[in-house]
Amino acid sequence: MERRHVAVVTGANRGLGRAVAKALAERGYRVVGTVRDPATGAAMRDRFAADGLSFDAVAVDVTAPDAGARLAAAVPEGLDVLVNNAAVTFDGFDLGVVDRTLAANWYGAAAVVEALLPALREGGRVVNVSSGMADEASLPAALRAHFHDAAPERAGIDALVSAFRDGVAASGEPPEGWPRSAYRVSKLALNAFTRHVARAVADDPRGLRVNAVCPGWCRTGMGGPAAPRSVAQGTASILWGTEVPVGGPSGGFFRDGRAAQW
Ligand SMILES: NC(=O)c1ccc[n+]([C@@H]2O[C@H](COP(=O)([O-])OP(=O)(O)OC[C@H]3O[C@@H](n4cnc5c(N)ncnc54)[C@H](OP(=O)(O)O)[C@@H]3O)[C@@H](O)[C@H]2O)c1
Known part of the structure; x- marks a missing residue:
């Protein structure tokens, strides 16, 4: 009998x-998803089951x-796809916003990838849901070089993120040249991390593929009702990353299946 595929989706x-x-x-797929509210998770599992679909919520x-450890424990058989999707955005700019944004979008996202990477089975796919707001081209050259050309590993990315956070803690404003957006910084970090992880697993015999995708500006709670793209369009852009073929791209950034500008 063919093995059932397993996917973890955050948020x-x-x-x-x-x-x-x-x-x-x-x-x-047997889908394991993070749902912070247990009652919502149970209701979602029942609704999926009524349609004959497999969904297990983890709070x-x-x-x-x-x-990460709790997610890994929820997929003892291993997993085939990780969609690293959970994220937040807040109005305003101050140290509280910076800390809450970085906690979920950078530190949380990176920790989930690191915890689940060992559990990925042959042909596993990691899809980091990023954003066109992580536009390196609009950064000053020196900062762009730190994020991209220097090819930082996890510790190097953490150091960059800390420099941003410490600047805000000191003056209430970002350090010179940095965007005045914790969301942008969190996704810049996630993109740099995507490249780092893809390099780190390049010779892994499991043939893992690790990419960042942008769903585009979509009509969700985060995107708001004025966004030009539907949930279906954003979803298709993300799903593309789960279907990258054996030997396909890894360490890239894609929107609608086409290379996007870092
Ligand atoms: N919508 C857009 O226009 C757009 C554009 C570019 C990129 N993106 C990216 O697409 C992804 C999904 O966005 P969306 O528009 O679907 O956002 P959304 O409607 O605001 O949903 C965000 C999801 O993340 C979950 N979440 C937030 N913080 C969490 C935490 N600490 N732990 C666990 N779950 C958490 C939320 O759970 P709760 O319900 O518990 O809060 C919710 O399920 C994000 O990575 C976002 O940055 C979106």
Whole structure:
């Protein structure tokens, strides 16, 4: 009998994460999704089951120190796809916004990838849901060089993120040349991390593929009702990353299956 594919989707209870979870379940995956509210998770599991779809909710906040371990424990058989989707954005700019944004979008996202990487099975795919807001081209050359040309590893990315955070802590404003957006910095870090992880697993015999994708500006809680793209369009852009073929791209950034500008 063919082995059942397993997918983990963070932020699965609404928006793009929920649509991705449903699409993967419809493709036959056993989907394990983070849903912070247990009652919502149970209701979602029942609704999926009523449609004959497999969904298991884990009440995990990706900022919790044990988030990765709890997700890994929820997929004892291993996994084939990780959609690293959970993220936040806030109005305003101050140290609180910076810390809450970085906790979920950078530190939480990176920890989930690191915890689940060993559990990925042959042909496994990691899809980091990023954003066109992580536009390196609009950064000053020196900063762009730190994020991109220097090809930082995890510690180097953490150091960059800390420099941003420390600047805000000192003056209330970002250091010179940095964007005045914790969300942008978090996704810049996630993109640099995508390249780092792809390099790190390049010779892994499992043939893993690790990419960042941008869903585009979509009509979700985060994107708001004025966004030009539907949830279906954003979902398709994310799902593309789960279907990268054997030997396909790794360490790239894609929108709608086409290379996007870093
Ligand atoms: N929508 C857009 O226009 C757009 C554009 C570019 C990129 N993106 C990216 O696409 C992804 C999905 O966005 P979306 O529009 O679907 O956002 P959304 O509707 O705001 O949904 C965000 C999801 O992330 C979850 N989440 C947030 N913080 C979490 C935490 N600490 N632990 C666990 N789950 C957490 C939320 O759970 P709760 O319900 O518990 O809060 C929710 O399920 C994000 O990575 C976002 O940056 C979106």
